[in-house]
Amino acid sequence: MLGSSFALYYYLSNGSNTSREITWQEFRNAFLDKGLVDKLVVVNQSTVRVQLHSNATGTMYPSAGGGEYHFTIGSVEAFERKLDDAQKELGIPSHERIPVSYKEEVSYVGSLVSMFAPTVLFVGFLWWMSRRAGGAGGGGGGGIFSIGKSRAKMFNKDTDVKVKFKDVAGMDEAKEEIMEFVKFLKEPAQYEKLGAKIPRGAILSGPPGTGKTLLAKATAGEASVPFLSVSGSEFVEMFVGVGSSRVRDLFSSAKKNAPCIIFVDEIDAIGKARGKGGNFGGNDERESTLNQLLVEMDGFGTQEHVVVLAGTNRPDVLDPALMRPGRFDRHIAIDRPDVSGRKGIFMVHLGPLKLSTELPPMDVLAQKLAVLTPGFSGADIANVCNEAALHAARKAHEAVFEADFESAIERVIAGLERKSRVLSPEEKKTVAYHEAGHAVCGWFLEHADPLLKVSIIPRGVGALGYAQYLPPDRYLLSTPQMTDRICMTLGGRVSEEVFFGTENITTGAQDDLQKITRMAFEACANYGMNDVIGPVSYGGREGTKEGWTKPFSEKTGEMLDYEVRKMITTAYDRTRTLLIKHRADVEKVAKLLLEKEVITREDMISLLGKRPFKGKSDDMDKWLDENPSLGERSAPPPLEEIPGPVPADDTPTPAPVATATRIEDFNRL
Template sequence: MMNNSSNNKGNPQNNGFFNKNPIFIFAVFAIAIIVIFKGLFDGNTSFSGMLNDRETHKNIPYSELKKLIEGGQINQVSIGQTTIKAVSSAQNTVYSAKKVNDPELVSLLDSKNIAYGAYSETNWFTDILFSWVLPVFIFFGIWMFLASRMQKNMGGSILGIGSSKKLVNSEKPKVKFNDVAGVEEAKEEVKEIVDFLKYPERYIKLGAKIPKGLLLVGPPGTGKTLLAKAVAGEADVPFFSVSGSSFIEMFVGVGASRVRDLFENAKKEAPAIVFIDEIDAIGKSRAASGMMGGNDEREQTLNQLLAEMDGFGTESSPVIVLAATNRPEVLDAALLRPGRFDRQVLVDKPDFKGRCDILKVHMKDVKISPEVKVEDIARLTAGLAGADLANIINEAALLAGRDSKKHVEQNDLVEAVERAIAGLEKKSRRISDKEKKIVTYHECGHALIAETTKGAKKVSKVSVIPRGLAALGYTLNTPEENKFLMQKHELIAEVDVLLGGRAAEEVFIGEISTGASNDLERATDIIKAMISMYGMSEIAGLMVLEKQRNTFLSGGQTIKDYSEKTAESLDEYVKKTLDERYKDVKNTLSAYKGAIETMVAALYEEETIEGAKVREIIKNYEKENNLSSRLQEIEENTKEEK
């Protein structure tokens, strides 16, 4: 045994440098062969036997060579493709001259009785070597180099086809449940997975079967991957993570091979967690392909995944599959049945408390000023996901660092929120005084209607500084509390706020502009949704006319199911409702004319005013003009007209 061991250590085939570098050996061998044969065969072989080391070589013009021939000083001439060589035995010299098209040369040589002939300036062997052999060797060397590199990187098989070694990230995450915030219900759901992995015998002795799969469902950026890592971190087990798109290749069968390879690796490390991100890339319903057929590679990969989840056992060393998607409606039914993905956990966008917790988690490693109010930032970020909040904290830190501050302050966080919602400030964008006046009245119209309408979101800030790609100004609204449902009067209030900008232009400037295009589009969509989806009108009653196809993706497609006659009635109702709301908004703005003018003057001068100042202006105007009774009169007149 000892002798075999020592022989293996000294054997260059096992541990030597040349064995690890076959390309180096090939290159050295090829260069040596070329040099040897070039030295042996290059040049004029017809002169190799008649010259000796003492003879000299001279390059002379053709005219001088011709004079030597005419003088009888040349004994032998050899004519090549481009060169003429002549031997002078008397002077022990070989003369070389560039060939010239001279028809009289042969006659001159015959007259002087000088032996002459032709010679090849190259050798047939070198011709073949450099024209055929060397290119083949170079191509073969490049192919071997690429093949060895790809084999090394992709793991095992030729070109790495079928292997998932480099496609899978295998680690033991250090993330714990304390690092995950804002998804408390989801954390409670997955905590028992940790118990399954740590103490499987508790459940096995009772005859219970440990779940094989858990599907995390939720909008992008809500922390599905982070939650999966936290499960592995708490259980202290290997975490195999892979993207669903990594299984798809142009070669049919490769994805299935990679699935087998992935589960084989997980079984060896059990107990373990396999995490498949964006599983909808391979798990789409096979029935969705229709009559035209589907993607054979994707379907084979899905079939292999289903077989693997049925095949591996969880009796002693469990392997639990976690998967994430934001499109659960497209997944194949066979993938979601009990025994495969036994459970589905919703990882939704955080509520107010959740946003506070997420902000605090991301603030741990950032120097935050003691004056910062996390609750105020959480109110400004309603509807944002965890990834958005993390980006806001980082953006605020960058802003503070840019101004050489020692701490991140409240105004840095507010500016970061505004950047996330409305885009970067475009202070360099020059707009005329006329356009600035229009934008100022427009935004003040939004702000006033938001503050005087029941159910509307209150104003946090009004600005006429351009932001983003197209916004020349914006009004930032904050909900008073976290809401999951909206009543009819709140939807109407949102429509009123959207119409407030256009109405202010008409009332105070006397002419409308193109700045309200997005406001009108959103207002129209709200009224349509009230009719066709929420049953909030007499035109359709409780009948649902449209269905939202994907609730997780904003702006998802809708399925329409109504007749042309109903469509006409719907359009008429939308137009009528918008006209009524627009008229009410104009009446309110006219009643608050003085407040609008005061607000416009302040905003035009300062370019940005806070929501507190907006409320102060409105409150002072109401006191001076006893406006509460006037608003009641407007509401009563509106009811009478209806």
């Protein structure tokens, strides 16, 4: 349409003009020097028409049909000056010089185009956008106005959801809770005849990677009903009213396809509590979207058989009106799996892999990998299995071996070995004594986690060494357990002080100090584990983040600072006393580390004997004792990275992401 319009304009404006365009040089050589010019007409101050004498027809320079010529000028002043100079050179008297006239001409076609071209272009753009939006929407109808249509993806019997509950492991309690939705959608009459009303919706909350979206898909797959999936961010647009329009369209589509399931992922994008942060810009639009969602969820009839599932990592920021009964009645918490849950998840992800015949049976392998990966989420486990297959392919293996899984766990948590990073002898010795301090403290502290491996091989971004422990699935921390953990974390710093002196302490303990400071602050300000502060809770670190002001007075803040410092210095003195007592043991471990670079639990037993706590019943210790060969293999990386000294450029050593996550488990107790 636009192309034909411009073609018509070009034909009308240029096709009827038979005048031939020439240059100034052609004009002078062919016409002016030969005296064939009768008159010059300057049109619109940009074009000069050349009118020749009537007797010059037979001697025309190249023929142009009717004998009309023109050339373009930059400015009238420059043209007049060049024409005067040329006629002076030719010796033409002033009274015989070529007359020049000026005129303005208006092209009706050009005027029309200049008037209506913007409108035509705008209408054409809207038409193109309408066609494009209609095609992208999958339904066509609505054109440009389909911007207010829901972008939810529909999964129905034609595009069946293949995920079933058997594909979801490690969340048995959550599956039991959500199974009621499946039973209702399959057999609603069984509930309705008793007068029961199905819950309108459920919030699936938990850390990232724990399987919230997967569980929602499995619910749709088991129920064999249409499944509408949409992200919370897709409701947020810069156009006013688009979010609420999409919410209306989403629920309208759900009612047409009832019984069905709506899954809104990351609902906190539109469901945050109202009235926070002021009403500026897009905040009003977000709140109107939330209001529309509240209305739609409360507007269901009991016969519509539509269930709304929502996933979020932050249920604490959601609006109370969204969480009340009648909207999201059920709050299903999905936490990281325990050992049995991790075993089930490994069984699911090990199935598609081509495993080596040298490996133990799949259930035994899954149990071993589950023990080696405490704190891992379902996504972490899936990544471990995938990385193991990639590592096997990279090494040109015919199948996946146990070493591939161990390398995969190392890569997922701590990154690759930094073989290019060569430490100087002084730095290597410092790192060895630092790690030996951690290992010896953990070995002789009753409540420390079982040690599996100590290494001084640089890994990841800034870790120059690490000690690996296998903490059990613990849900409560007592004061002695927390104190032992702080002392074990301080072991590296204290070991440097004992063996190299206070003046030679390095920056390698930066991450250790951050961890113990956080733990001590939580103990005093959140868990009520300090006699001076008393049994009060100020929300810990999270309490100071939510508001602009601290939830305690300046005097209490000073008291907290003092008690946190006192708790850490007391643990520091206890750790120094312990390492001085076992100074010879630290030297043994450090020398063996300098020799082998990696030592295992079996090496520690041969050096120091078994841990002197026979009455201690630890599931991980028992498992390690029943599987002594584990310590002889290359073990996976630690759950508590112990970074060594920072590089020479004094860049602070960053804590690995996985490390921070494992430590933060403690904050949720």
